[in-house]
Amino acid sequence: MRVTLWGTRGSLPAAGPETVRYGGNTACVEVRGADGSLIVLDGGTGIRRLGATLGAELSRLDILLTHLHMDHIQGLGFFRLLYQPDLEVHIWGPSSITFGLGARLARYLSPPLFPVRIRDLPSRLTLHDVPRGSFMIGGFKVIADLVCHPGPTFGYRITEDGMSVAYLPDHEPALGVRQFPGDPDWTSGFDLASGASLLIHDAQYHATEYADHVGWGHSSIPHALDFAAAAGVERLVTFHHDPAHDDSVLDQLFDEAMGTSDLPFELVPGMEGASFQLGG
Numbered sequence: 001m002r003v004t005l006w007g008t009r010g011s012l013p014a015a016g017p018e019t020v021r022y023g024g025n026t027a028c029v030e031v032r033g034a035d036g037s038l039i040v041l042d043g044g045t046g047i048r049r050l051g052a053t054l055g056a057e058l059s060r061l062d063i064l065l066t067h068l069h070m071d072h073i074q075g076l077g078f079f080r081l082l083y084q085p086d087l088e089v090h091i092w093g094p095s096s097i098t099f100g101l102g103a104r105l106a107r108y109l110s111p112p113l114f115p116v117r118i119r120d121l122p123s124r125l126t127l128h129d130v131p132r133g134s135f136m137i138g139g140f141k142v143i144a145d146l147v148c149h150p151g152p153t154f155g156y157r158i159t160e161d162g163m164s165v166a167y168l169p170d171h172e173p174a175l176g177v178r179q180f181p182g183d184p185d186w187t188s189g190f191d192l193a194s195g196a197s198l199l200i201h202d203a204q205y206h207a208t209e210y211a212d213h214v215g216w217g218h219s220s221i222p223h224a225l226d227f228a229a230a231a232g233v234e235r236l237v238t239f240h241h242d243p244a245h246d247d248s249v250l251d252q253l254f255d256e257a258m259g260t261s262d263l264p265f266e267l268v269p270g271m272e273g274a275s276f277q278l279g280g
């Protein structure tokens, strides 16, 4: 399995000369199976560049949306493959109490916010309300579970050949708990991340910034480190960078995190374009 980051920014695209290394595009991650099958995690603005690399070799494509905040769906209308006739595309994402995924996504993919209606897209599109629990997509085992973030929000764990990537881009597991990290049974997202080969996790705020953003649905970098350590992951990739953090700020934050004594995992800065090979 190969995992590639196409968008690492949180909340809002942050394009400019000051963000070229970590990237300005919002959340999108490509997961490639050994047989070439493809899962795309989130449809932030990074999905446009991913689309430009994909050719006619695909017969099926699955997009897993964590939730429907704009930074996770804004690129969908600009994803070339949704306009490819006869391509089988499956979009999976959370329903709400009152609406299924199709009705929720159509609020963005319709005028006046977007000129093309979702039902008029040329690809053979199927929308799925994500079930909690595990299901198969081709050779991938997917586990989906609700995590702590405003509105219905899923985290995902994808496993192939014994290697797992856990994807928790928008996640505030420290919210409302007296001590963090605490009991694994009561920690949001713990089972999804437990023992993962690679954890891609929200690291939006410096510890001092978090104090003013409690309840906004995101983690401080120390929270991300503590969560990864408790879950026993092999590698942590920082993700969902705050749009106000330019490359030099992110370098400083990363250096500070690396200085944390005895990290029991490999810490990797989430940079647009980075790619990770898991297993053969």
Ligand SMILES: [Zn+2]
Pocket: 010, 011, 027, 069, 071, 072, 169, 170, 240
């Ligand atoms: Zn987000």
Ligand SMILES: [Zn+2]
Pocket: 067, 069, 149, 170, 217
């Ligand atoms: Zn969000």
